[in-house]
Amino acid sequence: MKIEVKRDICIGAATCSAIAPTVFELDAELKAVVKDPTGAPDSTIMEAAQSCPTLAIYIYDDAGKQVFPVPAA
Amino acid sequence: MNVVIPKEYPATVVAAATLTPKVVFLQLRPEKTAPFVPGQYASFLLGNNRRPLSYASLPGEALLDFVIDISPGGVCSQFAAHAKAGDAVRFLSPYGRFVMNKEDTRPLLFVATGTGIAPIRAQIKDLLAQGETRPITLLFGNYTERDIVFREEFEALAQKHSTFTFIPVLSNAEGAWSGETGWVTHVAPRRISDLPAWSAYVCGNPPMVKDMTALLLSAGTPKEHIHTEQFTPAS
Numbered sequence: 001m002k003i004e005v006k007r008d009i010c011i012g013a014a015t016c017s018a019i020a021p022t023v024f025e026l027d028a029e030l031k032a033v034v035k036d037p038t039g040a041p042d043s044t045i046m047e048a049a050q051s052c053p054t055l056a057i058y059i060y061d062d063a064g065k066q067v068f069p070v071p072a073a
Numbered sequence: 074m075n076v077v078i079p080k081e082y083p084a085t086v087v088a089a090a091t092l093t094p095k096v097v098f099l100q101l102r103p104e105k106t107a108p109f110v111p112g113q114y115a116s117f118l119l120g121n122n123r124r125p126l127s128y129a130s131l132p133g134e135a136l137l138d139f140v141i142d143i144s145p146g147g148v149c150s151q152f153a154a155h156a157k158a159g160d161a162v163r164f165l166s167p168y169g170r171f172v173m174n175k176e177d178t179r180p181l182l183f184v185a186t187g188t189g190i191a192p193i194r195a196q197i198k199d200l201l202a203q204g205e206t207r208p209i210t211l212l213f214g215n216y217t218e219r220d221i222v223f224r225e226e227f228e229a230l231a232q233k234h235s236t237f238t239f240i241p242v243l244s245n246a247e248g249a250w251s252g253e254t255g256w257v258t259h260v261a262p263r264r265i266s267d268l269p270a271w272s273a274y275v276c277g278n279p280p281m282v283k284d285m286t287a288l289l290l291s292a293g294t295p296k297e298h299i300h301t302e303q304f305t306p307a308s
Binding site for chain 1: 075076078079114116121122123124125165168169170303
């Protein structure tokens with residue numbers, strides 16, 4: 001699993017760091033950053049991504065395919 | 074404050090009205106109570122997109138108020154511009170840390186521009202409804218007189234509550250405007266002589282928030298008494 005935070009979309013809501021504090025934190029600009037991509041179970045990381053108010057967290061599988069947000073058909 | 078994990082809420086549009094050529098007022102009835110604190114926001118689920126919108130109403134009210142700048146013309150603008158009574162919507166809530174510090178005893182300066190007034194409207198109405206006795210001043214910056222949303226409401230609140238002062242500020246005043254002109258950053262130190270003694274809650278476009286923060290810091294307002302929310306137009 002690969003995690004990407006789109007900084008231009010992130011508004012620093014901090015929901016991700018509340019749900020998965022071992023994976024996400026806010027930097028000095030109050031943008032989410034990944035501090036440890038393996039710091040929580042995949043399901044917790046996915047929950048953090050799904051809770052983002054602006055869909056700023058992208059999740060990719062090991063093959064590089066985007067799994068969240070689900071790409072538009 | 075602790076971050077509450079947001080939940081999804083279905084709601085129905087009760088009213089959609091044009092407040093100004095650029096701003097739409099939306100009122101929703103949620104199927105169940107969506108808890109939030111004044112100053113917080115919801116994230117609207119719009120197709121494959123999400124857009125944050127601050128609550129302009131008070132917690133516990135049956136209807137939820139939002140004000141949306143539709144000038145960007147994007148997903149949220151389109152949603153708001155075409156919303157009509159009966160439309161079904163969904164949102165996640167609550168989000169945000171732009172909330173009142175309950176430990177604070179200082180007088181309160183609120184500064185808003187444009188639709189940045191939404192969370193501040195909720196905060197001020199909540200404070201006044203709770204019988205707050207501290208001085209509360211609202212500096213509300215807009216381009217022209219017709220851009221001042223909730224003007225009559227704030228004027229009525231100022232009439233009713235001697236502790237509340239409403240100061241609209243226009244950067245492009247037209248006609249017979251006799252109120253403040255220019256930028257809120259210019260008006261604040263002129264209208265509040267002991268600025269460093271106040272706590273400030275600032276919400277609006279990013280340049281204003283940045284400039285106001287710099288002004289307050291340079292005036293001597295402690296950083297912990299400056300609360301900000303950058304409020305970009307909904308795209």
